[in-house]
Amino acid sequence: xxxxxxxxxxxxxxxxxxxxxxxxxxxxxxxxxxxxxxxxxxxxxxxxxxxxxxxxxxxxxxxxxxxxxxxxxxxxxxxxxxxxxxxxxxxxxxxxxxxxxxxxxxxxxxxxxxxxxxxxxx
Amino acid sequence: xxxxxxxxxxxxxxxxxxxxxxxxxxxxxxxxxxxxxxxxxxxxxxxxxxxxxxxxxxxxxxxxxxxxxxxxxxxxxxxxxxxxxxxxxxxxxxxxxxxxxxxxxxxxxxxxxxxxxxxxxxxxxxxxxxxxxxxxxxxxxxxxxxxxxxxxxxxxxxxxxxxxxxxxxxxxxxxxxxxxxxxxxxxxxxxxxxxxxxxxxxxxxxxxxxxxxxxxxxxxxxxxxxxxxxxxxxxxxxxxxxxxxxxxxxxxxxxxxxxxxxxxxxxxxxxxxxxxxxxxxxxxxxxxxxxxxxxxxxxxxxxxxxxxxxxxxxxxxxxxxxxxxxxxxxxxxxxxxxxxxxxxxxxxxxxxxxxxxxxxxxxxxxxxxxxxxxxxxxxxxxxxxxxxxxxxxxxxxxxxxxxxxxxxxxxxxxxxxxxxxxxxxxxxxxxxxxxxxxxxxxxxxxxxxxxxxxxxxxxxxxxxxxxxxxxxxxxxxxxxxxxxxxxxxxxxxxxxxxxxxxxxxxxxxxxxxxxxxxxxxxxxxxxxxxxxxxxxxxxxxxxxxxxxxxxxxxxxxxxxxxxxxxxxxxxxxxxxxxxxxxxxxxxxxxx
Numbered sequence: 097x098x099x100x101x102x103x104x105x106x107x108x109x110x111x112x113x114x115x116x117x118x119x120x121x122x123x124x125x126x127x128x129x130x131x132x133x134x135x136x137x138x139x140x141x142x143x144x145x146x147x148x149x150x151x152x153x154x155x156x157x158x159x160x161x162x163x164x165x166x167x168x169x170x171x172x173x174x175x176x177x178x179x180x181x182x183x184x185x186x187x188x189x190x191x192x193x194x195x196x197x198x199x200x201x202x203x204x205x206x207x208x209x210x211x212x213x214x215x216x217x218x
Numbered sequence: 219x220x221x222x223x224x225x226x227x228x229x230x231x232x233x234x235x236x237x238x239x240x241x242x243x244x245x246x247x248x249x250x251x252x253x254x255x256x257x258x259x260x261x262x263x264x265x266x267x268x269x270x271x272x273x274x275x276x277x278x279x280x281x282x283x284x285x286x287x288x289x290x291x292x293x294x295x296x297x298x299x300x301x302x303x304x305x306x307x308x309x310x311x312x313x314x315x316x317x318x319x320x321x322x323x324x325x326x327x328x329x330x331x332x333x334x335x336x337x338x339x340x341x342x343x344x345x346x347x348x349x350x351x352x353x354x355x356x357x358x359x360x361x362x363x364x365x366x367x368x369x370x371x372x373x374x375x376x377x378x379x380x381x382x383x384x385x386x387x388x389x390x391x392x393x394x395x396x397x398x399x400x401x402x403x404x405x406x407x408x409x410x411x412x413x414x415x416x417x418x419x420x421x422x423x424x425x426x427x428x429x430x431x432x433x434x435x436x437x438x439x440x441x442x443x444x445x446x447x448x449x450x451x452x453x454x455x456x457x458x459x460x461x462x463x464x465x466x467x468x469x470x471x472x473x474x475x476x477x478x479x480x481x482x483x484x485x486x487x488x489x490x491x492x493x494x495x496x497x498x499x500x501x502x503x504x505x506x507x508x509x510x511x512x513x514x515x516x517x518x519x520x521x522x523x524x525x526x527x528x529x530x531x532x533x534x535x536x537x538x539x540x541x542x543x544x545x546x547x548x549x550x551x552x553x554x555x556x557x558x559x560x561x562x563x564x565x566x567x568x569x570x571x572x573x574x575x576x577x578x579x580x581x582x583x584x585x586x587x588x589x590x591x592x593x594x595x596x597x598x599x600x601x602x603x604x605x606x607x608x609x610x611x612x613x614x615x616x617x618x619x620x621x622x623x624x625x626x627x628x629x630x631x632x633x634x635x636x637x638x639x640x641x642x643x644x645x646x647x648x649x650x651x652x653x654x655x656x657x658x659x660x661x662x663x664x665x666x667x668x669x670x671x672x673x674x675x676x677x678x679x680x681x682x683x684x685x686x687x688x689x690x691x692x693x694x695x696x697x698x699x700x701x702x703x704x705x706x707x708x709x710x711x712x713x714x715x716x717x718x719x720x721x722x723x724x725x726x727x728x729x730x731x732x733x734x735x736x737x738x739x740x741x742x743x744x745x746x747x748x749x750x751x752x753x754x755x756x757x758x759x760x761x762x763x764x765x766x767x768x769x770x771x772x773x774x775x776x777x778x779x780x781x782x783x784x785x786x787x788x789x790x791x792x793x794x795x796x797x798x799x800x801x802x803x804x805x806x807x808x809x
Contacts, residue, residue, distance in 0.1 A: 121574065121576045121578065123316045123608070124579050124607075124608075125582070127318070127338065127605045131321075131337065131338065132274065143788055146747070146788075157691065158756060158757045161755035161756065193742070194742075194792060197781075197790070202275035206335065
């Protein structure tokens with residue numbers, strides 16, 4: 097065999113090992129929320145709880161001041177939440193402010209990740 | 219056999235051993251590597267990891283061709299076999315990190331308070347500094363716990379024993395860890411601490427019910443619950459006061475309220491300008507807040523030598539000022555390069571604790587039960603929750619000698635320090651415990667970095683005299699400090715000249731107000747959060763009196779981009795178009 101072919105076969109066999117689960121250790125414990133969900137939780141607490149409530153059920157401290165309780169629909173998807181934060185439809189919820197310029201795309205996704213954890217019972 | 223047959227066999231072989239990836243990309247496999255000498259990165263990971271997708275937004279800011287892989291994931295980048303690259307061999311210093319601990323890599327470059335999308339390592343860093351780890355492990359820091367040089371004049375034996383047995387029984391949120399002291403050591407330390415008295419004992423006074431009542435009124439008026447909790451309700455900046463009458467001597471408390479830093483030089487409490495009778499009244503009220511301490515053996519005679527041996531052994535002086543220990547060296551291991559320890563250099567001990575032989579497992583286990591590896595260990599028990607221990611472990615992973623070039627460091631460290639007469643007042647009233655200026659200070663109260671551009675001087679003067687709450691739903695209130703006219707003038711002068719942002723003047727033509735009103739109520743529904751007249755929510759401040767408080771420039775530029783002025787505001791960044799912002803400003807500020 098030519099040397100390049102030999103190298104190729106050797107390399108290939110080295111790479112094939114990566115198909116096995118990598119030797120990453122198991123963490124001693126896992127936090128309840130992953131990194132993105134936790135980042136989202138902090139944003140949600142800061143900007144959203146006042147009206148939507150901690151569970152998204154529309155029982156926030158400010159909700160009695162609104163025309164109707166701002167309950168989050170149970171059937172949200174990540175894309176829907178992120179899209180709402182990017183491009184709110186004022187007619188659907190006139191009292192929810194415009195969040196377009198407040199968050200980056202990654203922040204919008206993080207909020208969506210968190211919102212899904214409170215809406216869908218685990 | 220035809221040549222076609224051999225081609226097929228060779229093709230199958232190739233497909234089998236190189237994997238579909240190589241075949242699909244139809245390239246000759248070769249070692250791929252990313253080299254960045256600045257970061258010390260030679261990463262061959264991409265030889266096998268040819269899939270270019272990577273979860274999350276991370277690669278937008280951390281281009282692989284610049285950062286490589288091991289800058290974040292660790293592991294052995296130079297390795298040429300998968301096993302060696304991933305190896306978690308206990309003798310190798312940088313095994314591939316589990317996802318939970320990647321924050322440690324972030325914290326090597328990111329020195330800001332909040333690392334973007336890495337909440338856990340940010341928490342870990344905060345815990346490390348605020349929780350007092352630095353006292354023993356990085357000793358060149360100010361002591362975080364109360365000065366004990368006069369503690370004998372303040373507290374009594376029964377309380378000290380209660381406290382030393384398990385601090386969290388008395389004060390659920392205390393940073394003081396549990397040293398798990400045996401009874402004899404508690405008795406010895408109690409007797410010793412009671413001998414540390416002020417030269418001049420505070421003057422005792424008699425407590426009448428009327429005085430207590432008067433103190434209660436003052437306690438509520440001063441809004442002590444902004445920082446202190448009472449039976450679980452109130453702030454967390456300072457201690458719970460439910461049982462303070464069983465702890466502190468009323469005469470001592472009266473002196474402390476008058477001049478907090480006389481007996482406790484590192485106290486964070488503001489000086490409230492109480493008159494001596496007022497201070498005695500508040501102390502009398504606090505003295506009535508009693509609980510029954512659990513029974514404990516009488517402290518024996520003070521065995522000073524033994525007590526001092528204990529203070530040295532446990533390193534009490536690392537967080538507290540104790541006479542005779544001003545120059546004693548650090549008690550804990552230095553942690554600056556702790557993450558470079560391979561697992562086999564860590565002491566898994568003799569107690570048979572079943573902890574897997576890795577750095578992260580050891581660190582987590584140590585934080586959860588500090589003395590589990592050997593009976594002779596002396597690190598106290600901080601009673602960390604799992605999540606706290608995980609956050610600290612992630613942060614500790616950033617403590618490495620691997621240098622990060624300055625151009626990679628992201629830091630928000632601010633050196634702001636108010637000077638002159640204003641600086642003295644800020645120190646005396648501890649303004650920066652709650653407020654933040656130019657990145658320094660607390661987060662309980664509004665950021666004052668540009669307060670001079672936000673509010674009108676006349677309003678500020680009135681507010682400092684009698685603070686009227688701006689956000690009614692908040693429990694925390696600006697206290698009434700009983701400032702003199704000269705002090706108020708000092709503050710107003712500093713705020714309006716130094717704490718300002720250049721904002722171009724805004725012209726508000728007449729007749730815009732009614733248009734602004736429509737925009738406020740109909741287009742932007744500001745009343746959902748901001749009350750106007752008797753309508754509206756209570757998340758933001760009520761805006762009816764805004765005209766007296768805010769400057770037109772502030773309102774206008776805030777509506778244009780609130781986050782440019784106050785980065786931490788919960789208000790959305792509205793980015794209103796110019797004419798709308800102008801109209802709403804005119805409406806809000808119309809007199």
